[in-house]
Amino acid sequence: EPEVTQTPSHQVTQMGQEVILRCVPISNHLYFYWYRQILGQKVEFLVSFYNNEISEKSEIFDDQFSVERPDGSNFTLKIRSTKLEDSAMYFCASSRETDTGELFFGEGSRLTVL
Amino acid sequence: GESVGLHLPTLSVQEGDNSIINCAYSNSASDYFIWYKQESGKGPQFIIDIRSNMDKRQGQRVTVLLNKTVKHLSLQIAATQPGDSAVYFCAETYSGSARQLTFGSGTQLTVLP
Secondary structure (H helix, E strand, C coil), rough: CCCCCCEEEEECCCCCEEEEEEEEEECCCCCCCCCCEEECCEEEEEEEECEEEEEEEEECCCCEEECCCCCCCCEEEHHHHHHHCCCEEEEEEEEECCCCCCECCCCCEECCCC | CCCECCCCCCEEECCCCEEEEEEEECCCCCCCCEEEEEECCCEEEEEEEEEECEEEEEECEEEEECCCCCEEEEEEECCHHHHEEEEEEEEECCCCCCCCCCCCCEEEEEECC
């Protein structure tokens, strides 16, 4: 069964460092997303991406965040200068269409900022 | 701001019983609702969805009910099994788009043997 894969599963970084989280969405999906979940809190929308550009982004997704689809398979989230409050589980998701709530989530990348 | 929230943080049920998980939403512009299940150490997994032009939708062992009058959503799981133990989130969006889901706080369902 096709699935969304994310790497790394856990990354520890120092405050101020750049981090890149990687995702391989399901191959025939066209819409890609990043969500995050701070420990014990709700899952929060960060950004959606379609046709090589951002479709929507939340207030959380400020200038320190960026996304990229560098090739036909990977979808990355970059955090330029990490802050302590960026510590969270980051979930990548993909969907075939936008007119559906059926997003397929990866298992997440846990980011710990020290 | 407006948000989606859940009534109960935890719910324990006996194996074989039916479970009902509730969700309140406050954004009256929301017209599309989704239930997700999250098992420990995994990402959310889609269960079922419902649009605002419906008040009930059934899947395999699951039913979602929508009451727009009181802005309430529920997920019913029939014959609850140990594998149903997880955190259940409701999520909302509008204009039938999945571009930006707003998730609720989650209910931890524990199935007792």
